[in-house]
Amino acid sequence: xxxxxxxxxxxxxxxxxxxxxxxxxxxxxxxxxxxxxxxxxxxxxxxxxxxxxxxxxxxxxxxxxxxxxxxxxxxxxxxxxxxxxxxxxxxxxxxxxxxxxxxxxxxxxxxxxxxxxxxxxxxxxxxxxxxxxxxxxxxxxxxxxxxxxxxxxxxxxxxxxxxxxxxxxxxxxxxxxxxxxxxxxxxxxxxxxxxxxxxxxxxxxxxxxxxxxxxxxxxxxxxxxxxxxxxxxxxxxxxxxxxxxxxxxxxxxxxxxxxxxxxxxxxxxxxxxxxxxxxxxxxxxxxxxxxxxxxxxxxxxxxxxxxxxxxxxxxxxxxxxxxxxxxxxxxxxxxxxxxxxxxxxxxxxxxxxxxxxxxxxxxxxxxxxxxxxxxxxxxxxxxxxxxxxxxxxxxxxxxxxxxxxxxxxxxxxxxxxxxxxxxxxxxxxxxxxxxxxxxxxxxxxxxxxxxxxxxxxxxxxxxxxxxxxxxxxxxxxxxxxxxxxxxxxxxxxxxxxxxxxxxxxxxxxxxxxxxxxxxxxxxxxxxxxxxxxxxxxxxxxxxxxxxxxxxxxxxxxxxxxxxxxxxxxxxxxxxxxxxxxxxxxxxxxxxxxxxxxxxxxxxxxxxxxxxxxxxxxxxxxxxxxxxxxxxxxxxxxxxxxxxxxxxxxxxxxxxxxxxxxxxxxxxxxxxxxxxxxxxxxxxxxxxxxxxxxxxxxxxxxxxxxxxxxxxxx
Numbered sequence: 001x002x003x004x005x006x007x008x009x010x011x012x013x014x015x016x017x018x019x020x021x022x023x024x025x026x027x028x029x030x031x032x033x034x035x036x037x038x039x040x041x042x043x044x045x046x047x048x049x050x051x052x053x054x055x056x057x058x059x060x061x062x063x064x065x066x067x068x069x070x071x072x073x074x075x076x077x078x079x080x081x082x083x084x085x086x087x088x089x090x091x092x093x094x095x096x097x098x099x100x101x102x103x104x105x106x107x108x109x110x111x112x113x114x115x116x117x118x119x120x121x122x123x124x125x126x127x128x129x130x131x132x133x134x135x136x137x138x139x140x141x142x143x144x145x146x147x148x149x150x151x152x153x154x155x156x157x158x159x160x161x162x163x164x165x166x167x168x169x170x171x172x173x174x175x176x177x178x179x180x181x182x183x184x185x186x187x188x189x190x191x192x193x194x195x196x197x198x199x200x201x202x203x204x205x206x207x208x209x210x211x212x213x214x215x216x217x218x219x220x221x222x223x224x225x226x227x228x229x230x231x232x233x234x235x236x237x238x239x240x241x242x243x244x245x246x247x248x249x250x251x252x253x254x255x256x257x258x259x260x261x262x263x264x265x266x267x268x269x270x271x272x273x274x275x276x277x278x279x280x281x282x283x284x285x286x287x288x289x290x291x292x293x294x295x296x297x298x299x300x301x302x303x304x305x306x307x308x309x310x311x312x313x314x315x316x317x318x319x320x321x322x323x324x325x326x327x328x329x330x331x332x333x334x335x336x337x338x339x340x341x342x343x344x345x346x347x348x349x350x351x352x353x354x355x356x357x358x359x360x361x362x363x364x365x366x367x368x369x370x371x372x373x374x375x376x377x378x379x380x381x382x383x384x385x386x387x388x389x390x391x392x393x394x395x396x397x398x399x400x401x402x403x404x405x406x407x408x409x410x411x412x413x414x415x416x417x418x419x420x421x422x423x424x425x426x427x428x429x430x431x432x433x434x435x436x437x438x439x440x441x442x443x444x445x446x447x448x449x450x451x452x453x454x455x456x457x458x459x460x461x462x463x464x465x466x467x468x469x470x471x472x473x474x475x476x477x478x479x480x481x482x483x484x485x486x487x488x489x490x491x492x493x494x495x496x497x498x499x500x501x502x503x504x505x506x507x508x509x510x511x512x513x514x515x516x517x518x519x520x521x522x523x524x525x526x527x528x529x530x531x532x533x534x535x536x537x538x539x540x541x542x543x544x545x546x547x548x549x550x551x552x553x554x555x556x557x558x559x560x561x562x563x564x565x566x567x568x569x570x571x572x573x574x575x576x577x578x579x580x581x582x583x584x585x586x587x588x589x590x591x592x593x594x595x596x597x598x599x600x601x602x603x604x605x606x607x608x609x610x611x612x613x614x615x616x617x618x619x620x621x622x623x624x625x626x627x628x629x630x631x632x633x634x635x636x637x638x639x640x641x642x643x644x645x646x647x648x649x650x651x652x653x654x655x656x657x658x659x660x661x662x663x664x665x666x667x668x669x670x671x672x673x674x675x676x677x678x679x680x681x682x683x684x685x686x687x688x689x690x691x692x693x694x695x696x697x698x699x700x701x702x703x704x705x706x707x708x709x710x711x712x713x
Contacts, residue, residue: 043269043309044078045329046320047301050273051075052332054280056339056366060359067283070297072174073243073290074276077301079178080247083185088207088251091193092186096391101186103394105179111381112337112373113175114401117144120168120341121408127348129624130419131461135167137412143172144405146179149235156231165618168341173235180237181244188214208252215245226291233290240290243298250302257306266314268307273316275300327371334370334378342366416462423463427692430458435522441696442666444678451678458679459692461620467681467690471503471510471529478510480533483554486561489529492520499525499572499709502601504562505537505646508579508608511688516575518698519705528571530562536580537646539563539591545582563592567599573709576650577606579687581613581642586649593650597657604708605650606701607662610640610673612686619675619683633675637664640673657711661704663697 051074058068092098117140124136142151152173192210196203219242226233233239259265279296287293311317319325328335342362347354381397430440437443439451440458459467470476470489477489491513503509503516510531520527534547535555541547547555566574574596596603612619612635622633641664650658667673667682675682677693684690 041309042317042321042326042329043307044082044305045332046316046325047074047078047304047329048332049325049328050276051078051301052328052335054276055336056363058280059340059343060363061356062285065280066285067280067287069289070276070279070283070294073294073297074301075174076178076240076243077247077250077298077305079181080244081251081302081305082247083182083244084189084211084248084251087186087189088204091203092190093193094190098186098190099391099394102182103391105182106394106398107381107390108378109175109179109333110397110401112334112378113144113172114405115373115377116337116341117169117405118408120345121405121412123341123345123349124168125412127345129461129621130416131465131620131624132165133412134416134462134465135165136169137409137416139167139169139172140405141409143169143176144402144409146172146176149173149176149180149237153231153235156235165615165621166344168344171336171340177235177237177240178244181241185244185248204252208249211245211248211252215242215249218242218245222290222294223292226288230288243290243294246298246302247305250305254306259308262310262312263314265307265310266312266316269304269310269316269320270314272300272302272304272307275303328367331367331370331374334373335366338369338373339366342369419460420463420466423458423460427458427463431695435518435699435702437699438696439678441678441680441693442663442700443696445666445669454679456679457623457676457681459681459690461624461681464620464681464684464690464692467692468684468688469511469513469691469694471513471531472507472533472688474533477513477529478507478531478533479535479558481551481554483532483558486530486558486565488565490526491517491529492526493524494526497524497526499523500570501525501527501705502530502566502571502574503527504530504566504574504576505578506532506535506580507688509537509575509577509606511609511691511694512575512577512606512701514691514695515698515701516705518695519702522702530566532558532562535559536578536584536588537562537576537592538584538588539595540588543588544580544584546580546584559592563595566596566601569599571601573602573604573705575604575606575705575708576646577608578644578646579608580645584645586645586652589646589649590653593653593655593658597655602657602659602708602711603650604704605647605658605660606704607647607660607664608642608644609689610635610637610642610664610668611683611688612640613642614686617686619681619686623675623681630674630676631672635673636671637668637673641668659704659708659711661701663700666697666700 051071054065054068054071054074057065058071062068087101090097092101121136121140124133128136139148139151142148148169152170188210189207192207193203195201196206218238218240222233222239222242225239260268276297279293279300283289283293283296309317309320339362342365343354343359346362346365347358350358352358430438432438432440437446437449439449443449444451444454472478474480477487479487497520501516501520503513510529513527513529516527519525532555534551535541535558536544536546537559538544538547539556539559541552541555541559576593593603593605617633617635619633623630626632647660647662650660667677678696680693680696681690682693
């Protein structure tokens with residue numbers, strides 16, 4: 001699981017949450033050492049400073065702390081410990097108690113979040129091209145509603161978004177996890193408190209058992225999916241609750257731990273810090289996480305809290321109580337909120353590229369802005385202990401802050417939609433309803449048309465982001481792991497077609513749907529899509545290095561179902577294409593082709609198309625940033641046209657029922673593959689052709705389809 005865009009979050013709490021749980025009559029424990037009781041614990045503030053430092057260094061200089069993302073795990077443990085302790089002291093057993101708890105969370109957190117989002121959104125409007133507004137607005141919206149973690153899960157499993165550029169707000173995922181925790185945790189504790197009274201059971205012990213059970217169940221779930229579904233494991237609340245629950249267990253049972261000797265107590269914080277730093281140094285973006293690996297930072301954080309800020313000659317107090325450390329701990333929530341947007345947005349504001357010197361300049365700016373945010377936003381809205389009308393104030397603040405952010409996001413999305421709609425209207429006026437080639441799109445490279453050069457974009461970057469064939473969109477016509485029932489879509493003449501054509505392959509077959517649909521509508525044919533993400537059209541998937549081992553069985557099952565349908569006698573032609581740039585031998589595809597031709601179905605293989613295939617080369621974004629230099633967003637045929645073992649296999653077979661088509665001359669000139677052809681942006685992402693550009697290839701694909709249909713007779 002890569003963590004390059006994962007921005008672990010932090011949390012600073014209300015004054016009453018700085019304290020450890022109120023001690024009972026038990027033997028004095030490590031967790032109740034000096035600094036506990038009802039006074040702010042400086043050791044916990046220092047732990048916050050350490051955690052946010054890990055996160056910031058990881059984001060600014062990831063090679064220094066490749067596992068610095070574990071700072072989020074440290075924050076989860078802190079939050080679980082403090083919140084559980086506060087709720088145990090005053091369990092919410094009614095609507096008033098729940099409402100006051102949630103209102104305090106709103107007053108504590110929402111104003112700072114809203115200010116960060118609003119300032120960042122206004123900066124996006126000011127300095128970034130329109131094509132980046134949609135992503136910014138959508139992520140800001142889910143961040144304000146505290147569901148950003150689920151948005152990132154969706155993006156990670158969305159074939160078209162998995163390699164997207166990082167959002168200035170994606171670090172809000174961890175805040176979303178914590179807010180969801182804050183929503184459910186008081187309900188659990190309140191329910192246990194009520195049942196304890198009715199059943200005459202000891203509240204603290206009953207709650208400890210309940211929290212321990214939830215923690216173990218969440219940890220087991222995390223272990224189960226960390227290897228098979230890493231994005232879900234990393235971002236989902238059920239897979240992360242155990243880390244907050246670990247802090248809760250410590251808050252309940254920590255008082256049972258007897259205080260060790262002074263020397264042993266002094267060693268505990270050192271060991272804890274060593275464990276957290278070891279995790280930050282030994283883990284990296286390729287580590288399976290959270291899973292077992294998350295035990296190192298979380299247990300380290302728990303041990304640090306359990307130590308209870310011991311004093312003595314070996315104590316860490318000289319560091320943890322130092323003014324600068326306490327300052328960073330006190331403003332850690334604001335540092336977390338601001339550091340990522342500033343890292344992404346300030347360089348374009350200044351017109352500079354990211355560099356070590358710029359990042360060194362950013363660090364004091366982040367600290368200064370975070371202090372201002374804490375002093376004049378967080379502290380102004382924070383509810384004082386014992387204050388009245390907390391619920392009413394919290395509701396007003398929630399409505400105002402959420403309303404402001406949501407309104408700005410919706411306004412930005414409406415602006416982008418309007419621009420995209422205008423581009424679509426211009427395109428509709430210029431598009432041809434016949435299969436005659438025109439100078440729009442691919443026809444501009446047709447020497448017979450003698451098209452003039454154009455510097456006008458008919459399809460704008462805003463429009464092209466939505467100009468995607470349905471056959472490669474998960475949830476529409478794309479089969480995507482984990483595979484369920486076979487998904488297939490029918491296009492063209494579906495009422496009484498004279499021919500039926502199957503489109504089979506991975507997403508690079510799917511992006512040919514618009515051209516085939518135009519051909520089918522002209523001739524009265526039907527096209528059925530059979531597009532598989534993460535699979536190759538190979539009968540034995542383990543023969544292709546392009547298929548992940550975990551998908552072998554699923555790909556073989558789904559491919560078998562597709563071939564059963566295609567060979568059922570109802571298809572006049574199968575069009576195949578795929579992207580396979582791994583060292584797959586061409587003969588791996590022969591069995592699939594022969595399975596089709598053996599059933600009397602002719603096969604047309606279309607050579608894979610050129611593409612940047614680089615997540616850093618987003619054509620629409622590049623064109624927005626280089627409106628006067630389109631060549632900066634292009635490439636060469638040698639770079640963008642890669643091997644195609646399926647096409648090679650078809651050409652080598654010599655079977656009259658197997659034909660081939662190579663249309664790359666309509667996408668690349670002799671020495672250049674352009675990002676814009678005939679006013680149409682070629683790529684909807686770094687991988688796939690836009691639907692509009694592909695549709696303009698229909699006149700050049702049609703002769704190959706007609707010839708392939710004749711080969712079956």
